[in-house]
Amino acid sequence: MGWRDLASEALAGIAARPLRSALTVLGTVLGITTLVITLGVAATAGNQIAGRFDEASATEVTVAIPDQRDPSAPPYVTWAALPDLTRLNGVESAAAVARPTRTSSAQVRANDLKDPTAVTDRTLPAVAATSGLLKVLDASIKQGRFFDDGHVARHDRVAVLGESAAKLVGITRIDDAPTVFVNNEPFTVIGIIDNIGRASELGMASAVILPYTSANDRLRTGNPTEVLIHTALGAAQLVAGQAPLALSPNDHAQLRVLAPPDPASLRGGVEHDVNGLFLVLGLVSLVVGAIGIANVTLVTVLERTGEIGLRRALGAARRHIAAQFLVESSAIGLLGGILGASAGMITVVVVSVSREWTPVLDLRLAAGAPVAGAIVGLLAGVYPALRAARMQPVDALRAGT
Amino acid sequence: MTPVIELTEIERTFDADPPVRALKNVRLRVEKGEYLSIVGPSGSGKSTLLTTLGLLDRPDKGSYRLDGIETTELDDARRTALRGNRIGFVFQAFHLLAHRSAVDNVGLAELYQKGERRSRTQRAEAALQRVGLGHRTLFRPDRLSGGERQRVAIARALLGEPSLLLCDEPTGNLDKANTNAVLDLFDELRAQGVTLVVITHDEEVSMRADRRVRIDDGVLSDGSTSFQGSVLR
Numbered sequence: 001m002g003w004r005d006l007a008s009e010a011l012a013g014i015a016a017r018p019l020r021s022a023l024t025v026l027g028t029v030l031g032i033t034t035l036v037i038t039l040g041v042a043a044t045a046g047n048q049i050a051g052r053f054d055e056a057s058a059t060e061v062t063v064a065i066p067d068q069r070d071p072s073a074p075p076y077v078t079w080a081a082l083p084d085l086t087r088l089n090g091v092e093s094a095a096a097v098a099r100p101t102r103t104s105s106a107q108v109r110a111n112d113l114k115d116p117t118a119v120t121d122r123t124l125p126a127v128a129a130t131s132g133l134l135k136v137l138d139a140s141i142k143q144g145r146f147f148d149d150g151h152v153a154r155h156d157r158v159a160v161l162g163e164s165a166a167k168l169v170g171i172t173r174i175d176d177a178p179t180v181f182v183n184n185e186p187f188t189v190i191g192i193i194d195n196i197g198r199a200s201e202l203g204m205a206s207a208v209i210l211p212y213t214s215a216n217d218r219l220r221t222g223n224p225t226e227v228l229i230h231t232a233l234g235a236a237q238l239v240a241g242q243a244p245l246a247l248s249p250n251d252h253a254q255l256r257v258l259a260p261p262d263p264a265s266l267r268g269g270v271e272h273d274v275n276g277l278f279l280v281l282g283l284v285s286l287v288v289g290a291i292g293i294a295n296v297t298l299v300t301v302l303e304r305t306g307e308i309g310l311r312r313a314l315g316a317a318r319r320h321i322a323a324q325f326l327v328e329s330s331a332i333g334l335l336g337g338i339l340g341a342s343a344g345m346i347t348v349v350v351v352s353v354s355r356e357w358t359p360v361l362d363l364r365l366a367a368g369a370p371v372a373g374a375i376v377g378l379l380a381g382v383y384p385a386l387r388a389a390r391m392q393p394v395d396a397l398r399a400g401t
Numbered sequence: 402m403t404p405v406i407e408l409t410e411i412e413r414t415f416d417a418d419p420p421v422r423a424l425k426n427v428r429l430r431v432e433k434g435e436y437l438s439i440v441g442p443s444g445s446g447k448s449t450l451l452t453t454l455g456l457l458d459r460p461d462k463g464s465y466r467l468d469g470i471e472t473t474e475l476d477d478a479r480r481t482a483l484r485g486n487r488i489g490f491v492f493q494a495f496h497l498l499a500h501r502s503a504v505d506n507v508g509l510a511e512l513y514q515k516g517e518r519r520s521r522t523q524r525a526e527a528a529l530q531r532v533g534l535g536h537r538t539l540f541r542p543d544r545l546s547g548g549e550r551q552r553v554a555i556a557r558a559l560l561g562e563p564s565l566l567l568c569d570e571p572t573g574n575l576d577k578a579n580t581n582a583v584l585d586l587f588d589e590l591r592a593q594g595v596t597l598v599v600i601t602h603d604e605e606v607s608m609r610a611d612r613r614v615r616i617d618d619g620v621l622s623d624g625s626t627s628f629q630g631s632v633l634r
Contacts, residue, residue: 002518004518005518012501012505015500016498306494307496310492310496310498312457313455314490314512316485316513317477317513320513393457394458397457
């Protein structure tokens with residue numbers, strides 16, 4: 001008996017009772033559909049969430065340096081530690097800043113004139129920073145320039161204003177080298193920045209930014225309180241792990257790192273949440289489908305006792321009988337798998353379209369689902385097939401048509 | 402020439418309380434081309450003799466040679482192959498597959514043999530032609546009359562030129578006219594040299610055979626006289 005004979009006999013067996021076969025297929029269809037939808041929607045949704053992590057926010061790492069408990073101990077991080085960080089692979093730019101605490105913002109005014117008709121004194125944060133801040137903030141220069149390493153090294157008393165800060169103190173142009181008084185200490189304004197790209201640092205627009213050297217000389221701003229890092233795309237997690245060690249080999253455990261959530265783990269988490277429940281649901285319906293196939297195949301075997309007897313009389317060996325019923329149940333399972341996979345895929349696409357998502361359809365899933373269906377059918381057919389093969393031809397023939 | 406069937410001292414007892422001796426010391430010899438009928442009332446052991454002859458059952462004792470091949474010592478697979486190759490069955494209940502055409506039903510006989518697949522339909526059609534159903538090849542059994550159904554079953558049994566056509570009450574489900582048609586067909590087959598063994602309880606059917614043996618209470622006897630353990634012919 002060739003495989004073509006086997007296939008045509010099995011198909012004829014399925015086609016002989018179309019309604020029953022269709023209902024049997026339905027069980028597997030439901031199971032496979034649930035599985036495919038579960039996996040497909042989870043992958044699509046996960047991809048969607050990951051897609052929301054734009055390039056900018058995924059490259060921002062902030063290291064917060066807590067206050068020193070013991071003032072006489074060496075600081076956790078010194079200004080000089082920054083080069084150790086910037087040479088790390090994946091760090092595009094970095095800047096250390098010393099921010100005043102909320103209560104210790106500076107009194108800032110633009111000139112020494114006492115004008116009773118206008119408010120000249122503003123309470124603005126004076127931020128001491130290294131020269132790399134402009135790049136880390138992803139900001140642009142509106143006027144003038146940012147201070148550089150030379151200003152820092154020479155302890156130059158220069159200041160860069162955020163756009164709002166400049167407006168508040170009334171400075172609109174810098175070509176005449178205006179002065180701002182920060183807690184009565186004069187600084188020359190050399191630039192105004194705007195369009196800050198780093199979302200977490202929009203507050204810098206209302207800050208007075210000073211080189212950390214001269215700021216410490218005049219205002220006692222002290223050691224850095226934060227290090228802002230801009231990383232290469234995809235390097236945020238790596239840099240977040242390495243930055244504390246590079247900045248403070250002795251006290252790295254004291255530093256707090258704010259890194260963007262790992263997109264991979266986040267996507268995995270979402271998939272995990274969605275999958276857990278529905279996978280179980282899909283598997284349960286698959287098992288129910290398998291039981292359905294087993295049940296119906298068993299009924300079919302008992303019903304076709306006469307046919308089995310006839311086939312045995314015509315020279316069919318036990319294995320021929322078993323093979324026929326196994327192929328029948330596998331074909332039912334395969335059919336269910338194909339229909340289920342198709343229905344599942346269509347559902348995933350429809351859901352995606354309705355949410356304007358990009359559907360993510362795994363080819364392995366598309367190919368694997370029918371195979372899974374066939375395996376379910378095969379397993380479900382084992383017991384009925386053995387029952388059929390074990391029948392004695394004499395008894396089977398006597399049992400009727 | 403080797404006889405088609407050679408039964409020697411066949412015994413078959415079924416486990417029951419008390420045990421049923423269905424066949425007692427049965428001897429039977431059927432030559433090639435013979436048309437034999439085995440007649441007996443129900444419960445006489447007819448069915449057991451049929452299943453034994455058809456290799457569907459194994460005797461407890463004795464020897465059964467089919468075409469000179471000792472069958473009692475063969476394993477299940479060999480007996481199955483032998484059955485498929487050399488015996489054509491005709492059943493009282495036809496045993497046709499309801500959802501398959503006549504030609505498919507006939508072709509079924511070759512499914513488990515080494516017949517070439519492509520020409521199977523042709524051979525099945527030829528077999529249907531032989532039983533006078535060449536015009537019904539694509540009909541399904543439910544659209545055929547009882548006599549036609551039985552003729553399809555006979556065509557199926559004839560496919561592959563078996564050594565022996567074993568018929569179990571072939572007319573049991575047929576009316577008078579159809580019975581005669583089937584019996585006429587048997588006569589034709591007999592004329593073509595087919596070896597026929599017809600098991601029946603119907604005296605009229607058995608009269609048409611060349612030779613009749615009677616089975617009664619597991620004992621085979623020639624004609625009407627009881628003759629236990631006799632070597633027939």
